[in-house]
Amino acid sequence: MKEGVARFWREIPQRYNFIGNKCGTCDTVFFPPRESCPYCRRKSIGKMKETKLAGKGEVVTYTIIHVGPEDFEEQTPYPIAIIKLEEGPQITAQIVDCPLDEVKIGMKVESTFRKIQQDGHTGAIYYGYKFKKQRQ
Amino acid sequence: MRDVAVIGVGLTKFGELWDQSFRQLIAEAGSKAILDAKIEGKDIDALYVGSMSSGRFVDQEHVGALVAEVSGFSQLHIPATRVEGACASGGLAVREGYLSIASGINDIVVVGGIEKMNDVGGTAATEILATASDQEWEAFFGATFPGIYAMIATRHMHEYGTTKEQLAQVAVKNHANGVFNPYAQYQSPISLESVLRATTVAWPLGLMDCSPVSDGAASLVLCAAEKAKKYTEKPIKIIGSGQASDTLALHGRRDICTLDATVYAAKKAYKQANLTPKDIDFAEVHDCFTIAEICAIEDLGFVEKGKGGKAIDNKITTLDGSLPVNTSGGLKAKGHPVGATGVAQIVELTTQLRGEAGKRQVKDAKIGLAHNVGGSGATCVIHIMEAM
Structure with a gap:
């Protein structure tokens, strides 16, 4: 590559280091981290928090x-x-x-x-x- | 929204076409479709071209305008747009052409699909195809494109008891159909043993579970249905068109064995056509790998989830079965020049519905479905067609 x-x-x-993130609204964890939660969408904006897996x-x-x-x-x-x-x-x-x-x-x-x-x-x-x- | 019909089709031979260039191939398919439709350059309102990766396969982007030029339309200044959705690029080009006529903007549109894959060699071709997967989170870690479909197969075998023999039978059936298609890359039958014995690519998939690296082009002329009879006795109407997306990476999906993009695209197409899966007489599905055909017939609702392997055993999908699948030979035997595939599927549906499929003609074919997938299921586009 x-x-x-x-x-x-x-x-x-x-x-x-397995840093992912978590939706502050529904607590779903994402890896790799996402800009927004696909389940909560606009409700998750600004509420995605880093989390180590x-x-x-x-x-x-x-x-x-x-x-x-x-x-x-x-x-x-x-x-x-x-x-x-x-x-x-x-x-x-x-x-x-x-x-x-x-x-x-x-x-x-x-x-x-x-x-x-x-x-x-x-x-x-x-x-x-x-x-x-x-x-x- | 206006109804839209296919009034002309054109195909090149699919295969390793060393003596033909990208430009020659698309010009050949396009001129065949235009002659078949009995239209002239000045009748054409727009061109749509599906190509997955002309940039990497032949170092040429900007192929919308190039196709207009090599088709002899440079002095007509026809709007020409290239459409990309990995292996679904062709199907998406068909849908863009369809939408532009249905909307009332255009009356006659030429759709093309092309890929010239052999110029770069097999290893490079495989790596270019892998760009349809998630480069950062699948390919980076050593997952190949066959490997990703192999992981669908492993899980399908685990959950539903699907066997390697059932996978192999898909290849055997599609090669048997390819025998009757003069445009197919492979026109000879293969045995179950030869599929099972083939060298392993990504266990449980062997070389003969995979569609080949192909060159080829396909083309259609689409026309507002109300004007179609002016050009042809046998216009074939598009009665349903659906498209959907999903995550690029297989690991991001709800279920490893279900292509939700297929499920959602099918739902839209069936609803528009006011039909159910039981109403479909025959289908061209995206068998880039044998497991993909098994998932397709499940996700399209032809059989229950998990029963795809059984359906192959019961010969439901053979040419003389109750629901013939991939009468053209499918991607497996006809060949899979990726950008051309989605367009070539519509060519096969049209040929069958016109009753011009020769020895592979499906008896009483009234309604056909085409299913074109990008990547491992991140894009799906489905069309349902009926003779007018």
Whole structure:
């Protein structure tokens, strides 16, 4: 993903620290943060409050990517999942540190801070969250 | 609001068309439609062109005016607009043309759809298609476009017991239909085993669960229905048009297995046509992946949610079934030049409703539905058509 560094940098709070937000009217939590709540719309304007998420959740669905984009080719095959976070929002992320045949719907997972991709061999390195099995 | 009819259609061959350029393709489809409608350049009030990503596929934006130019209309100065909604760009162009006539502003409009995808190679084509997904919150983390549909499939299999064999049967059926479509990219049948054995792209989807990378163009001439008989014996009326949107990212949706954009667009189209799903005789649905056709027949109300796989087993959607789906071969066998797809679906509906579909003709076809999706379901546009 050859792009300006600022485009990545401005999303660091979300990708590094799981900063989402919460509607002050209906308490729904959003990740990534939204400008307004899609349920309360105008009633939520000015009432969206930052909130930190725990980075824990459950696998809703998944796939094993065998044919990956150029930047991910070295990692194939790798699992990608939709994870429902404890606070409510769903996100898409890679599952790591887990044999492919152990990835299951309903599996409890927690976030881990990892390198996601890199602009060539000398370009910027992009970090963010991946998920691994929750420790019991 | 005025009624609107299709009075002319044109298609290029779909496929890997190395010897033909973007410009040649759209000019060919457009001139075929114009000749079919027996109109002249001076009759045309406006042009609408659907193209998902001409900028990245052939390094050319501003293709509305370009299409007018290469069609020979530069001296007529016809208003020309490019419409974009990812893989639904073509269907949206049809709807914009439809709305402009229904509103009374225009009488005759030419709609085109095009994508020239092969010039950039397969890897780049896949990455360009992924721009229809959420780049910041899906693609960034390594989710591919087939991967996103694969996640719909995994959940569908988990919740409803849908099988890989049922998915594969969608591809087998659509290739069987493609045999009878001279414009299709693939005109040969495939076996269930070959689909199941194909290399895995994003488990549970294999290569043969995916529509191909295609070049091609399609075109229509739309006309105010009250004037349509002046041009053709068999005008085909658009009796319902619906469009809806949803979140770009699959993870933002209410239900992983339901494309709510399809549900809402269908609701609007059925209401306008004063019809229910039971009244539809045949349909062209957006089978960019095999799972997408299963979700489509559920979300359009043809079968209950979760029963799409069973419907494939029961052969309801084959050419001689009670509700033939993707008689053209669908995106899977006909090919999927993304901007052209939504327009080509209307070409197929028109061909069927005129009774000119040859060996793939649906018996007693009276009412057809076209379903065109952008991304993994963030945009949907649906048209329902009937012979006048």
